[in-house]
Amino acid sequence: MPLDKPYLDVPGTTIFDAEQSRRGYHLNQFCMSLMKAENRERFKANERAYLDEWPMTEAQKEAVLARDLNACIGLGGNIYFLAKLGATHGKSFQQMAGSMTGMTEEEYRDMMIAGGRSPEGNRRTGEDGTAQPHRQPQGTSTKRGL
Amino acid sequence: MPLDKPYLDVPGTTIFDAEQSRRGYHLNQFCMSLMKAENRERFKANERAYLDEWPMTEAQKEAVLARDLNACIGLGGNIYFLAKLGATHGKSFQQMAGSMTGMTEEEYRDMMIAGGRSPEGNRRTGEDGTAQPHRQPQGTSTKRGL
Amino acid sequence: MARITASVYTSHVPAIGAALDLGKSSEPYWQKVFSGYHFSKQWAKEHKPDVIFLVYNDHATAFSLDMIPTFAIGTAAEYQPADEGWGPRPVPKVVGHPQLSAHIAQSVIQQDFDLTIINKMDVDHGLTVPLSLMYGQVDQWPCPVIPFAVNVVQYPVPSGRRCLNLGKAIRKAIESYDEDINVHIWGTGGMSHQLQGPRAGLINKEFDNAFLDRLIADPDGLAGMPHIDYVREAGSEGIELVMWLIARGAMGDLAGGPAPRVAHRFYHVPASNTAVGHLILEESK
Amino acid sequence: MARITASVYTSHVPAIGAALDLGKSSEPYWQKVFSGYHFSKQWAKEHKPDVIFLVYNDHATAFSLDMIPTFAIGTAAEYQPADEGWGPRPVPKVVGHPQLSAHIAQSVIQQDFDLTIINKMDVDHGLTVPLSLMYGQVDQWPCPVIPFAVNVVQYPVPSGRRCLNLGKAIRKAIESYDEDINVHIWGTGGMSHQLQGPRAGLINKEFDNAFLDRLIADPDGLAGMPHIDYVREAGSEGIELVMWLIARGAMGDLAGGPAPRVAHRFYHVPASNTAVGHLILEESK
Ligand SMILES: [Fe+3]
Ligand SMILES: [Fe+3]
Numbered sequence: 001m002p003l004d005k006p007y008l009d010v011p012g013t014t015i016f017d018a019e020q021s022r023r024g025y026h027l028n029q030f031c032m033s034l035m036k037a038e039n040r041e042r043f044k045a046n047e048r049a050y051l052d053e054w055p056m057t058e059a060q061k062e063a064v065l066a067r068d069l070n071a072c073i074g075l076g077g078n079i080y081f082l083a084k085l086g087a088t089h090g091k092s093f094q095q096m097a098g099s100m101t102g103m104t105e106e107e108y109r110d111m112m113i114a115g116g117r118s119p120e121g122n123r124r125t126g127e128d129g130t131a132q133p134h135r136q137p138q139g140t141s142t143k144r145g146l
Numbered sequence: 147m148p149l150d151k152p153y154l155d156v157p158g159t160t161i162f163d164a165e166q167s168r169r170g171y172h173l174n175q176f177c178m179s180l181m182k183a184e185n186r187e188r189f190k191a192n193e194r195a196y197l198d199e200w201p202m203t204e205a206q207k208e209a210v211l212a213r214d215l216n217a218c219i220g221l222g223g224n225i226y227f228l229a230k231l232g233a234t235h236g237k238s239f240q241q242m243a244g245s246m247t248g249m250t251e252e253e254y255r256d257m258m259i260a261g262g263r264s265p266e267g268n269r270r271t272g273e274d275g276t277a278q279p280h281r282q283p284q285g286t287s288t289k290r291g292l
Numbered sequence: 293m294a295r296i297t298a299s300v301y302t303s304h305v306p307a308i309g310a311a312l313d314l315g316k317s318s319e320p321y322w323q324k325v326f327s328g329y330h331f332s333k334q335w336a337k338e339h340k341p342d343v344i345f346l347v348y349n350d351h352a353t354a355f356s357l358d359m360i361p362t363f364a365i366g367t368a369a370e371y372q373p374a375d376e377g378w379g380p381r382p383v384p385k386v387v388g389h390p391q392l393s394a395h396i397a398q399s400v401i402q403q404d405f406d407l408t409i410i411n412k413m414d415v416d417h418g419l420t421v422p423l424s425l426m427y428g429q430v431d432q433w434p435c436p437v438i439p440f441a442v443n444v445v446q447y448p449v450p451s452g453r454r455c456l457n458l459g460k461a462i463r464k465a466i467e468s469y470d471e472d473i474n475v476h477i478w479g480t481g482g483m484s485h486q487l488q489g490p491r492a493g494l495i496n497k498e499f500d501n502a503f504l505d506r507l508i509a510d511p512d513g514l515a516g517m518p519h520i521d522y523v524r525e526a527g528s529e530g531i532e533l534v535m536w537l538i539a540r541g542a543m544g545d546l547a548g549g550p551a552p553r554v555a556h557r558f559y560h561v562p563a564s565n566t567a568v569g570h571l572i573l574e575e576s577k
Numbered sequence: 578m579a580r581i582t583a584s585v586y587t588s589h590v591p592a593i594g595a596a597l598d599l600g601k602s603s604e605p606y607w608q609k610v611f612s613g614y615h616f617s618k619q620w621a622k623e624h625k626p627d628v629i630f631l632v633y634n635d636h637a638t639a640f641s642l643d644m645i646p647t648f649a650i651g652t653a654a655e656y657q658p659a660d661e662g663w664g665p666r667p668v669p670k671v672v673g674h675p676q677l678s679a680h681i682a683q684s685v686i687q688q689d690f691d692l693t694i695i696n697k698m699d700v701d702h703g704l705t706v707p708l709s710l711m712y713g714q715v716d717q718w719p720c721p722v723i724p725f726a727v728n729v730v731q732y733p734v735p736s737g738r739r740c741l742n743l744g745k746a747i748r749k750a751i752e753s754y755d756e757d758i759n760v761h762i763w764g765t766g767g768m769s770h771q772l773q774g775p776r777a778g779l780i781n782k783e784f785d786n787a788f789l790d791r792l793i794a795d796p797d798g799l800a801g802m803p804h805i806d807y808v809r810e811a812g813s814e815g816i817e818l819v820m821w822l823i824a825r826g827a828m829g830d831l832a833g834g835p836a837p838r839v840a841h842r843f844y845h846v847p848a849s850n851t852a853v854g855h856l857i858l859e860e861s862k
Contacts, residue, residue: 181661413643
């Protein structure tokens with residue numbers, strides 16, 4: 001029997017397991033490089049050139065350039081690595097998380113102040129909660145990425 | 147009760163435990179640096195200057211300069227790290243091991259070909275085997291270090 | 293003989309660190325968070341440990357994908373606050389306790405926990421935010437800290453049961469240390485939160501409060517909860533809560549002693565994306 | 578379903594690699610060593626695995642004192658031969674098996690072994706010398722290899738019992754892999770040797786041969802031998818022999834099957850400072 005992945009039916013959620021880690025290795029290691037101030041400067045000066053130093057896929061590079069965190073995660077990125085990308089552009093974890101929902105910053109912040117997203121309807125794919133695929137995007141943001 | 151160190155009564159033997167590791171941290175990390183060819187060249191060009199880049203004790207630096215591996219081990223060195231020092235000077239593990247016994251290279255090699263050092267009398271300090279403190283140095287080598 | 297006298301549990305939300313560091317702590321939003329730690333700061337003054345054993349997770353800071361230890365114990369003399377991309381937090385360096393940590397490493401490995409020993413690493417918000425919450429803005433932390441990092445980033449992470457048993461092993465290790473010192477053990481991370489995808493922002497107050505109840509009164513039962521329940525109920529990053537079981541496992545009731553005393557309990561939503569939970573348990577005298 | 582069909586045990590003396598690499602293998606001194614592997618090379622041609630799970634120890638090569646994992650599994654696509662100070666060995670790069678190794682990592686961590694996952698490392702003589710001994714001088718190794726590194730450098734190292742149980746867990750992990758592949762598991766290091774101090778050069782033929790006997794017929798009893806016995810009897814570096822118990826633990830008799838068949842056994846003193854031991858066990862059909 002192959003090993004269980006009981007987490008594949010959680011809506012709007014990608015668990016960072018060995019398979020995702022393999023897929024996202026270079027994308028995530030690129031993000032780690034942004035922990036050095038001089039690398040952040042180099043990246044900001046010419047993003048494309050900096051990305052081209054890494055053996056990432058074209059899709060990964062485009063997702064980074066678009067700050068499309070959902071796309072990054074789909075391509076093997078992990079939020080703790082991607083956070084370095086957000087940090088490089090002065091973004092907070094709240095802005096990063098919100099950018100993946102379709103909500104504006106205000107909409108997302110207000111949801112959190114009101115108690116956050118309910119787990120009701122969001123435990124399993126096929127229910128009717130706010131995180132389900134058929135209810136995306138959730139807000140009125142017109143921004144594609146972070 | 148403090149943790150057991152049942153290995154303190156083995157003659158002629160230093161077990162590399164956390165305490166030794168702490169003592170020898172910079173000495174061993176210096177050795178690791180010799181895994182890069184350019185560092186080996188820099189070290190060979192001016193050993194003292196290279197050593198002074200490391201926060202090692204003076205005793206550790208002197209033991210390295212003298213290639214005195216027993217002294218290095220007493221100061222927290224571990225043979226697998228020290229091997230990089232020997233390798234830098236083209237020495238084999240057999241030459242390194244032999245250098246710690248007082249034997250010449252030939253004497254040590256001949257002992258190994260004859261079946262190696264017997265464990266008899268060498269299991270516990272206070273017995274009368276060849277590794278016991280009162281029988282050092284064992285051979286006729288006049289070299290102090292490796 | 294060293295002894296554990298208390299365990300402390302708290303979320304370690306990075307935005308809390310930022311709020312403190314950027315002088316926003318008097319804003320009403322953050323006041324609600326910090327209000328839960330007023331008692332704790334006073335308690336911390338009255339209950340000063342000699343060493344803190346601090347369980348946390350590294351957030352892709354010291355450990356990249358090149359090397360992912362399940363359990364890593366710091367045995368270094370000191371640790372610098374990490375640059376996580378915003379620049380290092382302006383907090384004191386963390387002074388370690390090489391001797392005690394090496395002792396614990398030796399004992400716990402001999403109890404069949406396969407630790408990775410770390411002599412050089414920077415520590416991220418997972419470790420420094422709890423210190424800030426308990427001690428505020430100081431020039432130096434009040435005592436040495438032993439960092440203990442748990443992998444909760446890449447699956448599979450260690451099970452709740454493994455974490456509880458590890459706590460028991462840590463207790464044994466500390467109690468076998470030959471010096472009369474007072475140790476606090478902290479469990480950090482959580483509570484419910486999710487930082488990714490269309491489900492970002494998930495919060496589950498019922499789950500969190502039940503978790504606190506069971507952590508106090510039924511840690512052994514709680515340790516049996518599978519990972520998938522954390523993910524489904526508490527969000528993908530809610531899995532950090534397994535780390536609280538390590539600290540809980542080190543309390544005396546799980547070694548046959550009396551139940552610990554609840555000195556303080558606090559729960560608040562939100563801090564940034566996260567539900568903030570906080571608990572102080574004292575060993576009964 | 579993947580299956581383990583054989584386990585191979587061998588010393589991994591660096592001087593053996595040097596003898597091969599420097600063209601000294603026809604010298605009488607080395608012929609005595611290599612004679613023990615003639616059978617093995619033929620056997621290796623007739624019993625070609627799809628993957629080798631290779632248990633070895635890193636000799637302060639990939640792991641400095643900054644980070645010392647007790648058990649580390651490689652999940653990378655490839656590994657380069659390391660420069661240990663003499664320049665890299667002129668041997669092929671080692672191709673990994675990311676999918677199977679990630680599967681094993683997941684399964685074994687869920688069986689409560691606290692592995693460190695490694696995605697980038699160079700491999701030293703501990704891994705490449707056994708490959709050279711079994712496959713000779715080749716342009717590429719005949720199959721992918723999963724490196725599994727055990728800390729036997731800094732004490733405490735894992736116990737024999739822990740190693741045997743880890744082998745059992747690895748067997749379960751491999752048997753749960755959903756592809757019909759043939760896996761060999763290798764245990765390397767040892768036999769008796771000491772590389773340090775006035776006791777350098779220690780060799781204990783009686784101990785080594787008894788170790789081989791018990792490894793074959795009484796692995797469970799052998800697993801109970803404490804570290805101090807290895808040190809006293811087999812020299813400070815003889816402790817590497819605990820790694821053989823990992824490979825042995827993965828054989829079917831410890832999961833209720835029949836005893837393995839001894840395909841080959843060899844013992845010789847010396848290679849450089851070390852007693853060379855070698856064993857091939859096949860699963861009974
Ligand atoms: Fe966290
Ligand atoms: Fe070795």
